[in-house]
Amino acid sequence: MIYVIGLGPGGEDQMTPRALNALSRCDVIVGYKTYIDLIEPQFRGKCELVVSPMRGEVERCEDALRRSRDGHTVGLISSGDPGVYGMAGIMLELAGPGDDVEIVPGVTAACAAAAMLGAPLMHDFVILSLSDLLTPWELIEKRLEAAAIGDFVICLYNPMSHGRPDNLRKACGILMRHKSAQTAAGWVRNAGRDGEQTHLTTLGELADARLDMFCTVIIGNHATKIVNGRLVTPRGYLEKR
Amino acid sequence: MIYVIGLGPGGEDQMTPRALNALSRCDVIVGYKTYIDLIEPQFRGKCELVVSPMRGEVERCEDALRRSRDGHTVGLISSGDPGVYGMAGIMLELAGPGDDVEIVPGVTAACAAAAMLGAPLMHDFVILSLSDLLTPWELIEKRLEAAAIGDFVICLYNPMSHGRPDNLRKACGILMRHKSAQTAAGWVRNAGRDGEQTHLTTLGELADARLDMFCTVIIGNHATKIVNGRLVTPRGYLEKR
Structure with missing residues (x-):
C-alpha cells in the first residue's frame, strides 16, 4: 500500500486529519528532506523515515513502489497538494494494476x-x-x-x-x-x-x-x-x- | 474579528486543524445549511450557529460583519476553499479598514x-x-x-x-x-x-x-x-x- 500525501502549505496545522491518519498507518515515509524535517518530530521512532534527494522524483517513486511490493505501508510526501506538480502523477504512471495507491489531497500553494x-x-x-x-x-x-x-x-x-x-x-x-x-x-x-x-x-x-x-x-x-x-x-x- | 473558513471537500477529516482552531475561537458561526449541518455535532451548544439561506451571499457577509462589529468573533464557513468561488471575496469587498478579517484556506474541490x-x-x-x-x-x-x-x-x-x-x-x-x-x-x-x-x-x-x-x-x-x-x-x- 502506498499513500501519496499532501502536507499542505507548511506547518502541521495546515495538514488534514486524513493526511495525518494516512501517515500514522505507514511503516516507511519517503520524501525530500524539507518535508521529512516537517513531520520528523511526530514520527521519529514510530516508522522508518527515508530522505530522498531533490530532483530524484522518479527514483523516489520507484523506491516507494519497491518497498510497498515488499509488504510495507509506504507514505510518499509532498508539500501542498501532491496532485498539483507533485508526486501523484509519476506514482500512478509507474504503478502496476496490482499496486494499491491512494492520493491524499492537501491545500495547494x-x-x-x-x-x-x-x-x-x-x-x-x-x-x-x-x-x-x-x-x-x-x-x-x-x-x-x-x-x-x-x-x-x-x-x-x-x-x-x-x-x-x-x-x-x-x-x-x-x-x-x-x-x-x-x-x-x-x-x-x-x-x-x-x-x-x-x-x-x-x-x-x-x-x-x-x-x-x-x-x-x-x-x-x-x-x-x-x-x-x-x-x-x-x-x-x-x-x- | 471574522474568520472566513474553508471546511475542505466534505468530512471532518479533510478540515485542517487551523480551520478547526479558528472555529473554536468563534462565538457565532454563520453558513449555508449544508455546512452548518457538517460542523453542528462538534459545535452545538458551544457557540451560536446561524443558518443562512442559499443565494443570500451578500446578506450573509453583511450579517457576519454586523455581528463582528458588535464585538463577536464570527466564523463564516464555506465548503472547499473560501477563496475559490467562495465567500472570501465578498467579505473583503464589504469589510472596512477597521474590520479584522482572516481567510483560512481549505482543500478546494x-x-x-x-x-x-x-x-x-x-x-x-x-x-x-x-x-x-x-x-x-x-x-x-x-x-x-x-x-x-x-x-x-x-x-x-x-x-x-x-x-x-x-x-x-x-x-x-x-x-x-x-x-x-x-x-x-x-x-x-x-x-x-x-x-x-x-x-x-x-x-x-x-x-x-x-x-x-x-x-x-x-x-x-x-x-x-x-x-x-x-x-x-x-x-x-x-x-x-
Whole structure:
C-alpha cells in the first residue's frame, strides 16, 4: 500500500486529519528532506523515515513502489497538494494494476498564497508553472498568451530560479501584450512557513521582482483590485445587486 | 474579528486543524445549511450557529460583519476553499479598514476531485465555472476557447444545473473546436461526501453527461491518459528519462 500525501502549505496545522491518519498507518515515509524535517518530530521512532534527494522524483517513486511490493505501508510526501506538480502523477504512471495507491489531497500553494494576499482567485483562474525543466518554453509562452487573452487570473508556480532568472520577466512581457501593466498582482514567499512574506504589486512592476522557487505569484484579471491592502477579484455579487 | 473558513471537500477529516482552531475561537458561526449541518455535532451548544439561506451571499457577509462589529468573533464557513468561488471575496469587498478579517484556506474541490480520479492536474490547468448567474456567457465562452487553445487541463465547477441544462454541452462543443473528442476526461459527484461517485469518460461523451451542481469535471490536455483505471496527466518526468 502506498499513500501519496499532501502536507499542505507548511506547518502541521495546515495538514488534514486524513493526511495525518494516512501517515500514522505507514511503516516507511519517503520524501525530500524539507518535508521529512516537517513531520520528523511526530514520527521519529514510530516508522522508518527515508530522505530522498531533490530532483530524484522518479527514483523516489520507484523506491516507494519497491518497498510497498515488499509488504510495507509506504507514505510518499509532498508539500501542498501532491496532485498539483507533485508526486501523484509519476506514482500512478509507474504503478502496476496490482499496486494499491491512494492520493491524499492537501491545500495547494495557490490557495494558501491567495488567502494571504486576500481573495484574488474568486473568479476563473489558471495555474501555470514557469519551470522549463520538463516543459518546452514555447508551450509555456503559448499558455501564458492564452491565459492573458482569456482574462484569467493567473497563478504562477516556480516563477524564478538561479537556472532561469529571466523567465518571470519574459512571462510578464507576454502577458502585457493583452493585460494592462497596471493589472493588480501580488506574490507570497514561504506561504505558511517561517519567513513568510507577502507583497502587492502590478504586472508591470512584477517583471523586475527578484523572486525564487519558494514564491507563488498571482496576477489579477481586468477587475482585480486592492481593497484595504488586500488583493481581491470581485465575483460580481455586489455589481449584480 | 471574522474568520472566513474553508471546511475542505466534505468530512471532518479533510478540515485542517487551523480551520478547526479558528472555529473554536468563534462565538457565532454563520453558513449555508449544508455546512452548518457538517460542523453542528462538534459545535452545538458551544457557540451560536446561524443558518443562512442559499443565494443570500451578500446578506450573509453583511450579517457576519454586523455581528463582528458588535464585538463577536464570527466564523463564516464555506465548503472547499473560501477563496475559490467562495465567500472570501465578498467579505473583503464589504469589510472596512477597521474590520479584522482572516481567510483560512481549505482543500478546494478541484484537488479533491483530482485525487479521486487519479492525477489529472499534474500540469498547467484552468479552473472555470460554467455558472452564468454572475458572469456573462460570452465571457465564459471566450475563456473556454482560450483554455482549449492553450492546451490546459480544464476543471469545470458548476457544470450544470436545472436553470442551465445546456451549458456543459455548449462548453464541450467549444472545447472540441481545439481539443479532440477523444480527450480523456472524468467527473466526480459529491467529492468527499456521502454518495461519492467518480466516472471516467471522454470530452466527446461528456457533452451528453447528466451532471449537477455537486459535480466537478476535469478534462485532460493532449497528453492526459487512463492508466490502470485512473486519469493521469504526465508531467514529463518519464519521457525525459
